[in-house]
Amino acid sequence: MAANKLGRFLVHSVELESQAQERYLELAEIMAGHGNQPVADFFRRMAGEASLHLLEVTRIAVGVQLPQLKAWEFEWPEVEGPETTSYDAVYHQMSLRQAMLLALDNERAAEQYYRYVAHSTDDPETARIANDFADEELSHAASLQRLLDNLPPDENRQPDDKGPQHRRRSPWKLAWPPPLPLFLAPECG
Incomplete structure (x- = not known):
């Protein structure tokens, strides 16, 4: 059954990175269409990072039996994977700083998710890999924070009345810890 837990964890990890890559590419296209090239370029860069992940x-999943899950069978703490930017959090005039803050939120949410899996599973291999992934996400968050620290502050930048208000998400703020994903639940006799 440990192989099943590892397989379910890895299929969740594949989906998490696939969703992030797809969303960043969509957002890059949207921003480019609105002439916001610096943010479009940043989202393309983040899509490239997700592709590498x-x-x-x-x-890592080579040789591991990965289950075929339908979209509704993935167990996320929110509607989408932890590293997926909400459409509601983006608007066409957002600054590079605001885009980087969204990405920083995503990296931190992914780190929390992987750390939670690592501490919740009873399978040592799943815990080891989840901790490795969490450490990697933490490293990415630190890199983004360094970039943000060197970026000049936004001067009175507010969304206009034509687009949604910019809202950064708060990963798992309302329900922490999230319910234990079934694939992590201890096996019953």
């Missing part, structure tokens, strides 16, 4: 997870 996806390749890493795929490499």
Whole structure:
């Protein structure tokens, strides 16, 4: 059954990175269409990072039986994977700083998710890999924070009346810890 837990964890990791990559590419296209090239370029960069993570997870999953899950069978703490930017959090005139803050939130949410899996599973291999992924996400968050620290502050930048208000998400703020994913639940006799 430990292989089943590892497989379910890895399929969640593949989906998490796939969703992040897809969303960042969508957002890059939207921003480019609105002429917000610095943010479009940043979202493309983040899509590239997600693509590298996806390749890493795929490499680790070689030889592991991955279950075929339907979209509604994934167990996330929110509607989408922890590293997926909400459409509600983006608007066409957002600054590079605001885009980086969203990405920082995503990296931290992914780190929390992986750390939670690592501490919740009774399978040592799943815990080890989840901790490795959490450490990697923490490193990415630290890199983004360093970039943000060197970026000039936004001067009175507010969304206009034509777009949604910019809302950064608060990962798992309302329900922490989230319900234990079934694939982590201890096995019954």
